[in-house]
Amino acid sequence: MIGGWVGKILRIDLSTQKISFEDTMKYAKDFIGGRGIAAKIAWEEIKSPIDPFSPENLLIFMTGPLTGTLAPASGRTIVCGVAPQVYPTPWFTRSNMGGQWGSELKYAGFDGIIIKGKSEKPVYLYIHDNEIEINDAKDLWGLDTYSTQKMILNKHGKDVKVACIGPAGENLVRISVILTETENAAGQGGFGAVMGSKNLKAIAVKGSGYVKIADPEFFLELCLAIKKELTTTQHIPIKPSLDPEQSIHGQRLQNCSHSCYVHCCLNHFYKSVPGIVSPGINTGQFHCISPLFPGIPNTYYDWNPGFRGGFEASVLSNKYGINQWELIIGTFAWLRKLKQEGILTHIDGMEIDLNDPKFWYMTLKKIAYREGKIGNALAEGGPRAAEILNIGKEYIPLFWAAYGYTGHWDGRGDKINPIFYPVWIVSAIQWATDTRDPFSSSHDYVAGVSMWSKVIKWEDIYKISERIYGSSKATNLETPYEYKAQPAIWHQHRSVLKDSLILCDWAFPRIFSLATEDHYARIETSKGVIEGPLIEYYFFKTVTGLDISKEELDKITERIFNLERAIQIRNHNRSRKDDEAIIPYFEYEEFFVGPLGKREKLDREKFKKLLDEYYELRGWDIETGRPKSEKLIQLGLKDVALELKKLGLIN
Amino acid sequence: MSFSRISSKVSREITPPKFIISIDNEKCTGCRSCELACSIFHEGISSPSLSRLNILRDFIYGENSIEICKQCEGPECMLACPVEDAMFIDEKTGARIINEEKCIACGNCARACPFNENSSIIRYNPNKNVYIKCDLCYFRKDGPICVQICPYGALSYVSYR
Numbered sequence: 001m002i003g004g005w006v007g008k009i010l011r012i013d014l015s016t017q018k019i020s021f022e023d024t025m026k027y028a029k030d031f032i033g034g035r036g037i038a039a040k041i042a043w044e045e046i047k048s049p050i051d052p053f054s055p056e057n058l059l060i061f062m063t064g065p066l067t068g069t070l071a072p073a074s075g076r077t078i079v080c081g082v083a084p085q086v087y088p089t090p091w092f093t094r095s096n097m098g099g100q101w102g103s104e105l106k107y108a109g110f111d112g113i114i115i116k117g118k119s120e121k122p123v124y125l126y127i128h129d130n131e132i133e134i135n136d137a138k139d140l141w142g143l144d145t146y147s148t149q150k151m152i153l154n155k156h157g158k159d160v161k162v163a164c165i166g167p168a169g170e171n172l173v174r175i176s177v178i179l180t181e182t183e184n185a186a187g188q189g190g191f192g193a194v195m196g197s198k199n200l201k202a203i204a205v206k207g208s209g210y211v212k213i214a215d216p217e218f219f220l221e222l223c224l225a226i227k228k229e230l231t232t233t234q235h236i237p238i239k240p241s242l243d244p245e246q247s248i249h250g251q252r253l254q255n256c257s258h259s260c261y262v263h264c265c266l267n268h269f270y271k272s273v274p275g276i277v278s279p280g281i282n283t284g285q286f287h288c289i290s291p292l293f294p295g296i297p298n299t300y301y302d303w304n305p306g307f308r309g310g311f312e313a314s315v316l317s318n319k320y321g322i323n324q325w326e327l328i329i330g331t332f333a334w335l336r337k338l339k340q341e342g343i344l345t346h347i348d349g350m351e352i353d354l355n356d357p358k359f360w361y362m363t364l365k366k367i368a369y370r371e372g373k374i375g376n377a378l379a380e381g382g383p384r385a386a387e388i389l390n391i392g393k394e395y396i397p398l399f400w401a402a403y404g405y406t407g408h409w410d411g412r413g414d415k416i417n418p419i420f421y422p423v424w425i426v427s428a429i430q431w432a433t434d435t436r437d438p439f440s441s442s443h444d445y446v447a448g449v450s451m452w453s454k455v456i457k458w459e460d461i462y463k464i465s466e467r468i469y470g471s472s473k474a475t476n477l478e479t480p481y482e483y484k485a486q487p488a489i490w491h492q493h494r495s496v497l498k499d500s501l502i503l504c505d506w507a508f509p510r511i512f513s514l515a516t517e518d519h520y521a522r523i524e525t526s527k528g529v530i531e532g533p534l535i536e537y538y539f540f541k542t543v544t545g546l547d548i549s550k551e552e553l554d555k556i557t558e559r560i561f562n563l564e565r566a567i568q569i570r571n572h573n574r575s576r577k578d579d580e581a582i583i584p585y586f587e588y589e590e591f592f593v594g595p596l597g598k599r600e601k602l603d604r605e606k607f608k609k610l611l612d613e614y615y616e617l618r619g620w621d622i623e624t625g626r627p628k629s630e631k632l633i634q635l636g637l638k639d640v641a642l643e644l645k646k647l648g649l650i651n
Numbered sequence: 652m653s654f655s656r657i658s659s660k661v662s663r664e665i666t667p668p669k670f671i672i673s674i675d676n677e678k679c680t681g682c683r684s685c686e687l688a689c690s691i692f693h694e695g696i697s698s699p700s701l702s703r704l705n706i707l708r709d710f711i712y713g714e715n716s717i718e719i720c721k722q723c724e725g726p727e728c729m730l731a732c733p734v735e736d737a738m739f740i741d742e743k744t745g746a747r748i749i750n751e752e753k754c755i756a757c758g759n760c761a762r763a764c765p766f767n768e769n770s771s772i773i774r775y776n777p778n779k780n781v782y783i784k785c786d787l788c789y790f791r792k793d794g795p796i797c798v799q800i801c802p803y804g805a806l807s808y809v810s811y812r
Binding site: 068069070100107146149150158181182207208209210211212213216219220223224227239250252253254255257258259260261262263266269270271283284285 | 677678679680681682683684687688690691692694695696697698699700701707710711712713714715796799800802803
């Protein structure tokens with residue numbers, strides 16, 4: 001028996017309203033699910049650079065074999081397509097959201113949905129137990145994300161799960177999100193605007209079906225063991241509690257994703273926070289970047305619109321459907337800088353003042369509705385806004401790292417995550433060779449090493465490095481430019497695996513632990529001890545029942561990564577030159593002072609040598625940064641090798 | 652299913668429950684792991700609609716409530732069952748249990764249950780054509796699986812009285 005996948009992918013052409021089905025297993029054995037299957041579909045069907053807002057763009061929602069099972073945080077979904085946020089040229093990339101929508105889609109009978117075309121009028125989809133309705137969304141168009149969900153729940157029942165867009169997506173804001181529940185969003189890439197361009201307001205799903213589990217007994221055992229293991233980390237509280245002072249704001253325990261037993265965001269839900277600018281009560285999840293809306297004293301983000309003002313702004317951005325990460329690390333931080341430098345002091349007569357809740361409120365509204373010259377420009381995302389307004393371009397690299405994405409775990413753009421030299425050298429390789437901010441599904445090395453080094457001894461980290469990467473130099477403070485390509489590749493493949501199964505980035509892979517003497521994560525089962533980094537493999541095998549070796553699963557992740565690179569090469573002529581475009585950004589001094597006691601910046605020549613090593617290890621050509629044809633063939637991508645060769649793009 | 656079972660004795664008289672699953676809605680985070688663990692343990696598949704307990708979520712206000720069999724002292728479900736021995740009481744736990752071998756799927760139990768307005772405490776399982784309800788995992792060595800998987804202690808397995 002094969003478990004995990006439910007068997008069908010749904011295709012909808014909104015231009016013709018044509019609905020068809022495809023067998024998931026056509027793709028699953030070679031590309032797993034989620035990001036892997038989406039890459040295969042994009043390779044086959046997005047063959048040239050296309051306008052993200054054109055009907056021919058695909059909007060792919062894909063779950064994985066673990067979605068809807070008891071594997072921790074398995075409710076996640078990957079969203080892929082040509083992303084309008086990408087700068088300067090939109091290209092195919094991915095985003096990912098939690099919540100319960102992905103599980104419900106599988107219970108309704110589908111592993112994924114591929115949406116093409118453009119509806120003549122606003123519509124929403126209602127998918128329930130293999131039935132597909134394309135319904136009029138006249139009454140929903142214009143509503144915010146909370147109201148849209150409430151309306152759909154009122155109509156189709158309280159158990160329905162909805163992924164939808166707000167006004168920002170409708171108005172093709174390039175930093176708009178697809179949101180489910182109060183704060184789970186496919187946030188990066190601007191996929192909300194792709195949905196808006198297709199006149200698709202929401203996708204509601206409801207299912208009474210099931211996901212088969214090949215070995216239910218061992219699967220339950222694994223889940224119970226991992227539940228115990230998940231509470232042995234240092235960055236996730238073992239048992240978060242409610243703050244008595246926050247009872248006034250109705251603080252609640254609320255989890256983020258279906259079947260999640262990680263405690264990372266549990267006490268970040270508030271159900272009754274009075275508005276400051278607008279009367280009424282605000283409610284919602286307030287996690288990850290949200291606590292930066294009210295600002296945090298003694299950090300770079302030390303603005304202070306107050307808790308209530310910040311909470312109101314956070315909820316408003318979720319209701320409009322605007323990317324919070326981009327707003328905080330990018331837009332608002334950049335606007336404050338422009339004000340400080342005297343470049344821009346007012347927006348449509350209103351002073352730029354991040355201590356004023358009204359400034360946040362009005363600016364969010366201007367972005368969502370593209371109001372005024374500045375609001376309309378900010379709706380294009382920071383780098384495009386600087387170009388359109390012809391101001392503040394010199395400050396763009398202070399906040400935006402590459403591809404139109406603000407910095408993240410790189411020691412510069414985001415000035416809150418405590419990463420330091422030389423940890424960000426691995427970050428630089430990952431940024432250089434990805435299609436987006438790599439770190440929404442690859443916190444493992446950057447956050448892992450940065451944060452665990454404050455809790456356990458460096459010697460323990462070195463030993464664990466030796467075990468998983470093959471050398472302690474992978475994390476050694478004394479060897480900054482040695483052995484960094486290996487961990488970068490290892491983690492890129494783990495990121496692919498997580499995004500394809502799909503599992504939560506905060507929970508996997510398990511590497512460090514407080515429960516073991518050597519601080520290496522492992523779990524005990526009736527079939528023996530399983531090392532932390534192998535847990536995903538055992539989950540995959542136990543749920544699907546596929547007889548697959550660890551090496552074969554690794555090879556699939558490498559195949560997917562190479563296929564994504566091939567799409568870049570064919571559609572955008574991607575080469576080493578483009579990868580090296582990240583270098584100037586890392587030549588700025590790092591923001592934090594690390595354990596070596598001073599601020600460092602990237603050494604260009606040494607980094608180029610590291611890139612040589614990276615391409616070599618990948619079986620890519622050092623000059624061009626493109627996979628060699630024999631590498632692609634070895635990975636089972638012969639058709640890809642032939643096509644790239646025929647186009648003269650590889651040798 | 653190959654789960655190891657522990658032996659149980661059956662009572663034909665209606666005796667009070669010995670154990671129940673007690674709920675604390677304030678501690679429920681709405682993750683619904685319990686539903687999935689339940690359906691995997693009992694049915695071998697992952698499916699909230701075949702779970703023997705139900706989590707009602709209001710995601711806008713972060714309110715969750717748990718619906719699960721109370722193992723009533725005077726179980727209306729048992730009294731309504733027309734088939735002899737199609738429902739029985741496990742002596743060790745006092746759980747009120749549907750015997751799937753004998754259930755004729757008439758649904759009298761589900762209609763008789765005073766707490767079943769959402770059809771989630773006693774449910775119909777179309778795969779087996781039987782009704783299903785919480786059996787306190789009476790044959791499981793470590794007790795109810797939902798209690799064990801719950802990450803925040805919203806469910807607890809306690810003595811009755």
